[in-house]
Amino acid sequence: MLIRMRMSCICFLLLIFAACNNKKTDTLHPDDCRPFKFGVFENPEHNYRIERYENSQVEYDLSNNTSYHFEVHWLYDCAYNLIFKHSTNDSDTFRLNYNDMMRIQMIELSDSSYTSVIEFKNESYKSEMIKMK
Numbered sequence: 001m002l003i004r005m006r007m008s009c010i011c012f013l014l015l016i017f018a019a020c021n022n023k024k025t026d027t028l029h030p031d032d033c034r035p036f037k038f039g040v041f042e043n044p045e046h047n048y049r050i051e052r053y054e055n056s057q058v059e060y061d062l063s064n065n066t067s068y069h070f071e072v073h074w075l076y077d078c079a080y081n082l083i084f085k086h087s088t089n090d091s092d093t094f095r096l097n098y099n100d101m102m103r104i105q106m107i108e109l110s111d112s113s114y115t116s117v118i119e120f121k122n123e124s125y126k127s128e129m130i131k132m133k
Contacts, residue, residue: 031077033109034077035131036114036129036131037074039052039132040052040131041129041130042130042132043127043128043129043130047062048061048062049132050129053072054072055072056069056070056072057069057070057071057072057082058070061089064089066087067087067088068086068087068096069084070084070102071083078105079103079105079106080104081102081104082104083099083100083101084096084097084098084099084100084101084102086098095121100120100121102118102120103118103119103120104116105119112130112131113128113130113131114129115127116128116129
């Protein structure tokens with residue numbers, strides 16, 4: 001009887017240990033982000049469109065008809081760096097300089113959109129983009 005009780009306690013403790021170690025991870029699996037590496041994306045809230053290709057990205061501010069051109073350097077499928085190259089916006093409100101770098105990390109995904117955190121000049125922003133094509 002005592003042995004059976006000890007075995008039950010041990011089994012119970014092992015189950016608790018296994019449940020505690022089976023915690024959900026906050027990182028996305030890289031395969032989940034692959035559909036968002038290339039294509040056309042929009043942020044209707046800010047009237048903004050992005051066209052991302054292999055190693056380049058063009059961002060269009062549709063409210064003032066300007067564009068921003070970047071090189072894309074993928075760290076892995078869910079994170080990349082953008083290196084600013086040039087803009088058609090003469091009064092650049094973002095204060096971008098040639099070769100400024102932004103780091104983008106995708107943090108949430110759905111079938112047709114992603115939310116990312118953008119780090120730039122010691123500040124952090126969240127943005128949701130909807131895949132159009």
